[in-house]
Amino acid sequence: MLPPRNPDERLKARGADTRPDGRFERLQRIRESDGWDIEEETHLLKTDLMIERPRSIITRNSSPDIGFDRSINPYRGCEHGCVYCYARPSHSYLGLSPGLDFETKITAKPSAAQLLEKELARPSYNAAPIALGTNTDPYQPIEAKLAIMPGILRVLRDWNHPATLVTRGRTVLRDIDLWAEMAAKDQAEIGISVTTLDAELARLLEPRAPAPRTRLGMIRELSHAGVPVRIMVSPVIPVLTEAEIESILSAARDAGARRASMIPLRLPREVAPLFRDWLERHRPGMATHVMNRVQAMRGGRDNDPRYGFRFTGTGIEAQLMRQRFRLARKRLGFRESRPPLDCSRFGPPARRGDQLSLF
Known part of the structure; x- marks a missing residue:
């Protein structure tokens, strides 16, 4: 059971409603009345920014069902506030709540850029595409102020290092020239995720993310600039958004997306109770139906974390969803795969005073 909302806080455009303790916390915090019938002054909950000084920036993984072995995440937490976000449990490692803390701290x-250049310059480094935004969105609202991504992209461009991106943040268009330069050398692809075309539903599910129409506009502008775009119908929420699979794909194709992918809703660890709470607050009449369908694709549980199944689901429900997606993808002419990004040009950028190559 989730703890009650803090009555002293006013929430505006937040996905979660409360602060459940992270799974590593030894003590549980419980609010109790002091017995005084005195009205407390409320305050609007705002976003707090903390600065991290890591020793390295490239994260490695060996997961057998993930198509990359390295990634960069310039941020922990995400102000977009998507209630279903699979990254919420990662805030527990910071001693923070996967609920409101995830989207406000x-x-x-x-x-990041300086660390990246140091790591690329190591003699032992071998180039392979770096995935950006695999945990939280690098183009979330705070990026418009901090501008960490342009530095990262300039390093990647100068070293001829390929990269992929997953985002729903409109600030990506600020860096469109850098992405276009990389794409012209077959060294970039951007994935734009669209959960629903219903603006009202999107505002409740993803309260601080750009509206669906804005994301389709992002696809159009990036494609026009020569950047290959993949539409990510993700997550597909049974009952709530699955009827839109074909319409999202069609709208994205018309906007210029070249590839398409889909992932059914995942509810790892602390995300499941947060999503259940969201359903009870915003779609109470559908809550039981939605969760029954989710469990039908997850082996009778809220989540199935097994490699090979966590991104696809199991059972007839998941099979039918995948079949619908594959048929729509084929009918609309999306590519099933893309050629590998070009790693052959990787190397240090030319510096003033360097001897020119004869060949």
Whole structure:
């Protein structure tokens, strides 16, 4: 059971409603009345920014069902506030709540570009595409002020290092020239995630993310600039958004997306109770139906974390959803795969005074 909302806080455009303790906390915090019938002054809950000074910036993984082995996340936490976000449990490692803390206590890494250049310059480094935004969105609202991403992209561009991006943040268009330069060398692809085309539903599910129409506009502008875009119908929420699979794909194709992918709703660890709470607050009449369908695709549980199944689901419900997606993708002419990004040009940028190559 989730703790009650703090009555002293006023929430505006937040996905979660409360602060459940992280799974590593030894003590549980419980609010109790002091017995005095005195009205407390409320305050609007705002976003807090914390600066992190890491020693390295490239994170490695060996997960057998993930198509990349390295990633960069300039931020921990995400102000977009998507209630279903699979990254929420990662805030527990900071001693913070996967609920409201995840979307109001953001950690930034402003030294990311400098760290990246140091790591690329190591003699032992071998190039392979770096995935950006695999945990939290690098183009979330605070990026418009901090501008960490342009530095990262300039390093990648100068070293001819390929990269992919997953985002729903409109600030990506600020860096469109850098992405276009990389794309012209077959060194970039951007994934734009769209959960629903219903603006009202999107505002409740993803309260501080750009509206669906804005995201389609992002696809259009990026595609026009020569950046290959993948539409990510993700997550597909049974009952709530699954009827939109074909319409999202069609709208994204018309906007210029070249590839398409889909992931059914995942509810790892602390995300499941947060999503259940959201359903009870915003779609109480659908709550039981939605969760029954989720469990039908997750082996009778809220979540199935097994490699090979966590991104696809199991059972007839998941099979039918995948079949619908594949048929729509084929009918609309999306590519099933893309050629590998070009790693052959990787190397240090030319510096003043360097001897020119004869070849």
